[in-house]
Amino acid sequence: MTTGTLRDQLNPRLSRRKSIGTIFFFVFMAAVLIGIVSLLILLGQVLLEGAPWLKPHFITNYPSRHPEQAGLLSALFGTIWVMGLVAAFTVPIGVGAAIYLEEYARKNWFSSLIEINISNLAGVPSIVYGLLGLALFVQWMAMGRTVLAGALTLTLLVLPIIILASREAIRAVPNSYRLAGYALGADQWQVVRSIVLPSALPGILTGTILALSRAIGEAAPVIAISALVYLTFIPTDPLDRFTVLPIQIFNWVSRPQDEFRGLAAAGIVVLLVILLSMNAIAVFLRNKYQQRPNE
Amino acid sequence: MGTGELSDRSIGFRTAEMLAAERQKRRRRSVIQGRVIRWFFILCALVSVLTTVGIVVSLVVQAWGFFVEVSVWEFISGTRWTPILKPQSFGVLPLVVGTLLVSLLAAAVALPIGLATAIFLAEYAPDKLRRVLKPVLEILAGIPTVVYGYFALTFVTPLIQNIIPDLLVFNALSAGIVMGIMIIPMVSSLSEDAMIAVPRSLREAAYALGSTKLEVATKVVVPAALSGIVASFILGISRAVGETMLVTIAAGATPKMTFNPLESVQAMTAFIVQLSLGETPHGSLQYNTIFAVGILLFIMTLLMNVLGFWIVRRWRQVYS
Numbered sequence: 001m002t003t004g005t006l007r008d009q010l011n012p013r014l015s016r017r018k019s020i021g022t023i024f025f026f027v028f029m030a031a032v033l034i035g036i037v038s039l040l041i042l043l044g045q046v047l048l049e050g051a052p053w054l055k056p057h058f059i060t061n062y063p064s065r066h067p068e069q070a071g072l073l074s075a076l077f078g079t080i081w082v083m084g085l086v087a088a089f090t091v092p093i094g095v096g097a098a099i100y101l102e103e104y105a106r107k108n109w110f111s112s113l114i115e116i117n118i119s120n121l122a123g124v125p126s127i128v129y130g131l132l133g134l135a136l137f138v139q140w141m142a143m144g145r146t147v148l149a150g151a152l153t154l155t156l157l158v159l160p161i162i163i164l165a166s167r168e169a170i171r172a173v174p175n176s177y178r179l180a181g182y183a184l185g186a187d188q189w190q191v192v193r194s195i196v197l198p199s200a201l202p203g204i205l206t207g208t209i210l211a212l213s214r215a216i217g218e219a220a221p222v223i224a225i226s227a228l229v230y231l232t233f234i235p236t237d238p239l240d241r242f243t244v245l246p247i248q249i250f251n252w253v254s255r256p257q258d259e260f261r262g263l264a265a266a267g268i269v270v271l272l273v274i275l276l277s278m279n280a281i282a283v284f285l286r287n288k289y290q291q292r293p294n295e
Numbered sequence: 296m297g298t299g300e301l302s303d304r305s306i307g308f309r310t311a312e313m314l315a316a317e318r319q320k321r322r323r324r325s326v327i328q329g330r331v332i333r334w335f336f337i338l339c340a341l342v343s344v345l346t347t348v349g350i351v352v353s354l355v356v357q358a359w360g361f362f363v364e365v366s367v368w369e370f371i372s373g374t375r376w377t378p379i380l381k382p383q384s385f386g387v388l389p390l391v392v393g394t395l396l397v398s399l400l401a402a403a404v405a406l407p408i409g410l411a412t413a414i415f416l417a418e419y420a421p422d423k424l425r426r427v428l429k430p431v432l433e434i435l436a437g438i439p440t441v442v443y444g445y446f447a448l449t450f451v452t453p454l455i456q457n458i459i460p461d462l463l464v465f466n467a468l469s470a471g472i473v474m475g476i477m478i479i480p481m482v483s484s485l486s487e488d489a490m491i492a493v494p495r496s497l498r499e500a501a502y503a504l505g506s507t508k509l510e511v512a513t514k515v516v517v518p519a520a521l522s523g524i525v526a527s528f529i530l531g532i533s534r535a536v537g538e539t540m541l542v543t544i545a546a547g548a549t550p551k552m553t554f555n556p557l558e559s560v561q562a563m564t565a566f567i568v569q570l571s572l573g574e575t576p577h578g579s580l581q582y583n584t585i586f587a588v589g590i591l592l593f594i595m596t597l598l599m600n601v602l603g604f605w606i607v608r609r610w611r612q613v614y615s
Contacts, residue, residue: 018507021507024509025419025508028412028415028419031407031408031411032428035432036428036431039434041450045449049449096336096339096340097340113344117344123533123596125537125592127564127568127592128596131353131585134353156349187329189325189332219440219539220567220568223568249442250441264445265445268442275438275439
């Protein structure tokens with residue numbers, strides 16, 4: 001009777017239940033740590049293996065059979081080309097679709113068809129987009145295995161991302177802003193152009209950056225378009241053949257020699273530096289402009 | 296508009312009718328402009344519908360050439376996949392089994408860890424910690440899959456070989472484990488969203504009845520958020536089924552009817568990449584084969600995605 005508090009006497013299993021709770025707290029925390037530790041190991045492993053190969057000529061040389069001379073110049077420029085073209089295609093189409101869905105569309109079968117369709121497209125495996133691009137752009141539109149065909153394919157792949165992000169940004173613009181515009185006599189397009197779009201711009205930019213970083217990290221659809229080519233030139237117009245960083249990395253990973261594995265790690269470092277700095281810009285934009293205006 | 300008003304004033308002689316006519320003209324122009332712009336936006340939105348149509352049409356048309364030569368039944372029930380070697384055989388089951396094996400291994404890793412991560416983030420982590428942890432997990436989700444392939448092949452496989460010496464260089468096990476790590480963020484963020492949507496009042500009612508924090512989380516919050524959690528599992532597995540570069544690099548290229556994770560297998564996606572590496576001539580049987588496999592892959596992932604969305608919509612608890 002003297003041991004334990006009154007609560008323990010009323011509910012003798014409480015201390016047991018509490019210690020089970022503590023155990024599970026650590027189990028849940030361990031689960032979070034697994035993800036984070038894996039990320040750290042992955043980054044550490046890549047840096048460790050890649051560092052010896054990261055020399056200036058790695059950036060300025062073309063791929064080569066001799067590991068110590070090999071570089072990723074053609075893949076780097078291919079990625080830059082793809083990024084530029086994808087940005088040029090996705091931004092107008094994606095933002096346009098988002099404006100339609102948020103500002104113009106009424107709730108009817110057509111707008112809900114488009115909405116369901118966009119969420120389904122986001123779940124289609126990227127390699128299937130590659131097959132679409134191979135049939136549609138490379139073969140039927142006779143573009144051949146070119147930068148343009150690759151960029152168009154990736155445009156379709158990342159379009160759902162940019163549409164969803166832009167819609168969210170447009171939806172966050174307070175309705176009072178629009179009403180104020182209409183009260184001044186503006187028509188719908190003037191309200192969209194000079195009130196909604198400027199306010200939604202940070203969100204749209206963030207979505208664009210995330211979509212582009214998805215596009216330049218994709219290898220599978222680009223392999224279907226470009227095949228595994230060995231290029232020693234930089235694409236100079238959209239109808240040139242091309243390769244991109246993830247494909248160059250894949251090419252090096254699939255060779256059995258250790259030297260090429262090292263080159264692959266170095267290529268991954270370059271790719272991750274590009275991707276992480278893009279993500280950092282996106283996060284910065286999001287944090288800088290996230291304060292919601294008062295309604 | 297500014298210059299228009301200026302010239303109005305400078306001329307100065309305008310009847311009310313002239314001004315009204317001018318205003319009407321301007322209004323008509325703005326109506327036409329509005330209509331053109333509206334149609335442009337509709338076209339943009341239509342691109343997404345056309346993409347779906349394009350996927351279906353291109354897969355079906357290209358695979359037609361394949362199914363003319365190989366019957367659908369032979370394709371989906373055959374157990375030997377040797378499309379390149381003679382004698383050719385086009386039974387896709389070994390590829391399906393390879394895909395399922397790796398996806399199940401990934402699910403075994405990602406579902407429990409993802410759910411536990413979500414519970415920690417939604418129920419235990421203080422706001423500050425969550426704001427640090429979520430972006431880190433997002434980084435995990437943003438790493439290109441070719442990097443995960445490298446990681447599986449050059450780090451995880453040698454690591455497991457220390458424990459299981461007869462593990463092959465290319466094997467389903469390490470591909471599955473790394474794929475599991477890759478889809479943890481997807482499972483955890485979708486599950487967490489579902490748990491956060493559970494109203495506070497339910498938790499407080501459970502606390503008032505004397506529940507511990509764990510009991511609130513597992514007996515109240517998780518059941519209330521179950522539809523979202525199950526959907527996150529299905530979408531995660533669907534992602535694993537469609538994942539390409541990781542299985543191409545780490546799981547191997549030997550189509551095999553085996554559920555032994557220590558062996559080398561070939562997934563459906565990995566086969567498509569394998570044939571795409573060389574420039575297979577358009578219209579050849581091999582070229583058409585990748586589209587036949589592509590259709591099957593598309594149908595499998597589509598069914599899972601539709602099921603996931605359906606569960607969310609059908610079984611979602613609506614709290615007012």
